Amino acid sequence: MVFTPEQRITLHGFNNLTKSLSFNMYDICFTKTKEEREAYIEYIDEQYNADRLTKILKAVSDIIGAHVLNIAKQDYVPQGASVTLLVSEGPVVEVPNETFAESPGPLPDSVVMQLDKSHITVHTYPEYHPDEGISTFRADIDVSTCGEISPLKALNYLIHSFDTDIMTIDYKIRGFTRDISGHKLFVDHEISSIQNYIPEKVRDLYDMIDVNVYQENIFHTKCKLRDFDLNNYLFGYTKDTLSEEEQKEITARLKSEMDEIYYGKNIQ
Structure with missing residues (x-):
């Protein structure tokens, strides 16, 4: 069962x-030499160190209305970083009708809802191609919430927080x-596609593929x-x-790398 913005749910507890x-x-990034590769990895580590990532996750916490209980963060050697926020119910404000609507969420200028017993994590993975021709930076962010609001409301902000060539987004209601x-209610809000939570201006920049299992409340x-x-x-x-x-030559190698990541298989 799903609900429109006008249909507020009265729950038992x-x-x-x-x-x-x-x-x-x-x-x-194309990195032709060892020096270029090392410079790129150093740049990424500076741009997305544990302190910067913590600021991003704190902003996500504000968007979904969470109170941060604990922060664990670590910069790794030789590269990469991780941050984990344990969060609980935050300040409660008036709930806008759009909480239930399929629409992009806000940027971090206001608290919009409450949640409890939840967590937010990020891990980064700078790496390079074996022949030193291509370097990649990957960041994995997980936002898990209990309560009415969907963490999809933080997706707009997350997209704007990273320079992104390829995105893979998964959403699951358990x-x-x-x-x-x-x-019993196994879903409490309308959702037909994650794309509806991405601003139109952003969608216009990307080719997109959906793989959804609606009966299991799994969206990809x-x-x-x-x-x-x-x-x-x-x-x-x-x-x-x-x-x-x-x-x-460089264009062909980059596009091949991007296609392999996007489709999740080796092309050559």
């Missing part, structure tokens, strides 16, 4: 549904709660940046320093 959002992003008559969306500008994938120089042949 606390909303026990667990809603989990997994947001996985990739940034890709468990059940009960209304006042004892009837993959996104790949539509337009390709080689300058955005070179580290420390521009394409006008390369010959036409070099530009074609």
Whole structure:
């Protein structure tokens, strides 16, 4: 059973549904030499160190209306970082009708709802291609909440927090709660696609594929940046320093790498 914004649910006790959002992003860069590769990894580690990631997750916490109980963070050697926030019910404000609507969530300028017994985590994975031609940065973020609001309301902010070439987004509703008559509810809000929680201006930038299992309340969306500008994938120089042949070769390698990540299989 699903509900429109006008149909508020009267529950028996606390909303026990667990809603989990997994947001996985990739940034890709061509690194021709060992020095370029090391410089790119160093840049990524500086841009997305544990302190910066903590600020991002705190903003997510504010968006979904959480109170941070505990923060664990770590920068790893030689690269990468992790942050985990344990959160509980936060400040309660008036609940807007759009809480139940399929629409992009806010940027972090106000608290919008409450939740309890939840967590937010991020792990980063800078890595490089074996032949030193391509380096990638991956960040995995998980937002798991109990209560009325869906963590999908934080998706808009997460997308704007990273430079993203490819995104993989998973959303799953687990468990059940009960209304006042004892009837089990396995979902408490309308959802047909994760895409409806991504702003239209962002959707226009990406090719997207949905794989949804509606009867199991499982939703999956993959996104790949539509337009390709080689300058955005070179580290420390521009394409006008390369010959036409070099530009074609590098472009082909980058696009192949992106397609393999997007489709989840080796192409060559």
